[in-house]
Amino acid sequence: MSAVIGFLEQLGSRATGSIHRLGFASRFLLLTLRNSGMCFRRFSLVVREIYFAGVLSLIIILVSGLFVGMVLGLQGYDTLVRYGSSSALGVLVALSLVRELGPVVAGLLFASRAGSAITAEIGLMKATEQLAAMEMMAVDPIARVIAPRFWAGVISMPLLAAMFSAMGVFGGYLVGVRLIGVDEGSFWSQMQAAVDFHEDILNGVIKSVVFGVAVTWIAVFEGYDAPPTAEGVSGATTRTVVTSSLAILALDFMLTAFMFRGD
Amino acid sequence: MMKRKALDLWVGVFVAIGLGALLFLALKVGNLASFSAAETYLVKANFDNIGGLKKRAPVKSAGVVVGRVEDIVFDTEAYEATVAFSIDKRYEFPRDTSAKILTSGLLGEQYVGLTAGGDAAKLKSGDKLKITQSAVVLENLISQFLFNKAADGNKDNK
Structure with a gap:
């Protein structure tokens, strides 16, 4: 009997604990947004963070985009050629990149490359009491540390996703047209006929903005909320990558269900 | 730093x-x-059957894209589909232009094909095309073919 009660108690405390954390995270996001004024007045703060979140992620995004595009080119050709429609290779590569793979894979890479770094940095700042020191000097750590990182992530993510897609299309072109020898004219013209600016490209950009908000929100919150120990920071960094990857995939499903219902 | x-x-x-x-x-x-x-400019046309035509499908004349399908609704009075499509202002068509629903390739998407008539008056925004031809439904085509076959078979037996 006591084992059952113990189990129920544990279940209850887990449920309230996660709801409590969600509420804390939401209030934290509101607080970040409310204190964002300063980082737009002193935009150099955001520029510095864009360097760390965006510019340093450039290489991994470009290289992965190129390879994903090249693999799509090879695999897509392999399937399409059975139906004699290898000229639709451009459509396949461009649509799958612009609609799904660009935002999602770039988001996953961004979460593990930049999100984890943000969490570790903020967590260590907290562990070494730099945040507390700022408060002592009447500097709001949310306005000075959290908000610039948040906005840098939100700005960088759509740009990285666009680069990923563009690089992927280029990779598909390299493999499809240069290596395999699909007709260049039909590769581009069928792609342009099938990819719609509003339906496909803008929706992809909207997705990447949503992912950018989700990943950086999770990253800065986990960092700020991390227990101020070495173990706590390492746990928070892991949680950032896991939670934001799951959030990206779940959000992607929901956004896709809203955006592409087939009519 | x-x-x-x-x-x-x-x-x-x-x-x-x-x-x-x-x-x-x-x-x-x-x-x-x-x-x-x-x-x-917006032009409408009634079709008995639109097959798999979708919004934003291209409207072509002589193979050139001249517009897009904007809206497809079911007309509850005529029990037909009313398709509204926008045509680029640069392209003017005679009043008696006819519309067909065609398929690009064997498995391709469906589009509206316009064939110009000989009328001197031009189509204006809000006009309705009188002459239309529905989409080819593969099942109807096959059943017609089978009926013809069966009819021919009966004739031969007699």
């Missing part, structure tokens, strides 16, 4: 590449270049 100027430069390069990639997607991958915000 990195110098401020070098940092600004790198971020500038990053943003420029990102915007360049977006521009590449919009112009080279997407259809923004071919569809400038040209002025259009």
Whole structure:
């Protein structure tokens, strides 16, 4: 009997604990947004963070985009050629990149490359009491540390996703047209006929903005909320990558269900 | 600590590449270049059966895309489908232009084909096309073929 009660108690405390954390995270996001004024007045703060979140992620995004595009080119050709429609290779590569793979894979890479770094940095700042020191000097750590990182992530993510897609299309072109020898004219013209600016490209950009908000929100919150120990920071960094990857995939499903219902 | 100027430069390069990639997607991958915000006029047509025609399907004349399907509704009085499509202002068509629903290739998407007539008056916005031809439904075609076959078979037996 006591084992059952113990189990129920544990279940209850887990449920309230996660709801409590969600509420804390939401209030934290509101607080970040409310204190964002300063980082737009002193935009150099955001520029510095864009360097760390965006510019340093450039290489991994470009290289992965190129390879994903090249693999799509090879695999897509392999399937399409059975139906004699290898000229639709451009459509396949461009649509799958612009609609799904660009935002999602770039988001996953961004979460593990930049999100984890943000969490570790903020967590260590907290562990070494730099945040507390700022408060002592009447500097709001949310306005000075959290908000610039948040906005840098939100700005960088759509740009990285666009680069990923563009690089992927280029990779598909390299493999499809240069290596395999699909007709260049039909590769581009069928792609342009099938990819719609509003339906496909803008929706992809909207997705990447949503992912950018989700990943950086999770990253800065986990960092700020991390227990101020070495173990706590390492746990928070892991949680950032896991939670934001799951959030990206779940959000992607929901956004896709809203955006592409087939009519 | 990195110098401020070098940092600004790198971020500038990053943003420029990102915007360049977006521009590449919009112009080279997407259809923004071919569809400038040209002025259009709206024309309607009733079809017995639209098959698999969808919104935003192309409207072509002589194989050239001249417009897009804007809306498809079911007309509850005539029990037909009313298709509204916008045509680029640059292209004028005679009043007695006819519309067909065609398929590009064997498995391709369906589109509206316009064939110009001989009327001197031009189509205006809000006009309705009188002569239309429905989509070919494969099942009907097959059943017609089978009926004909069966009829021929009966004749031969007699």
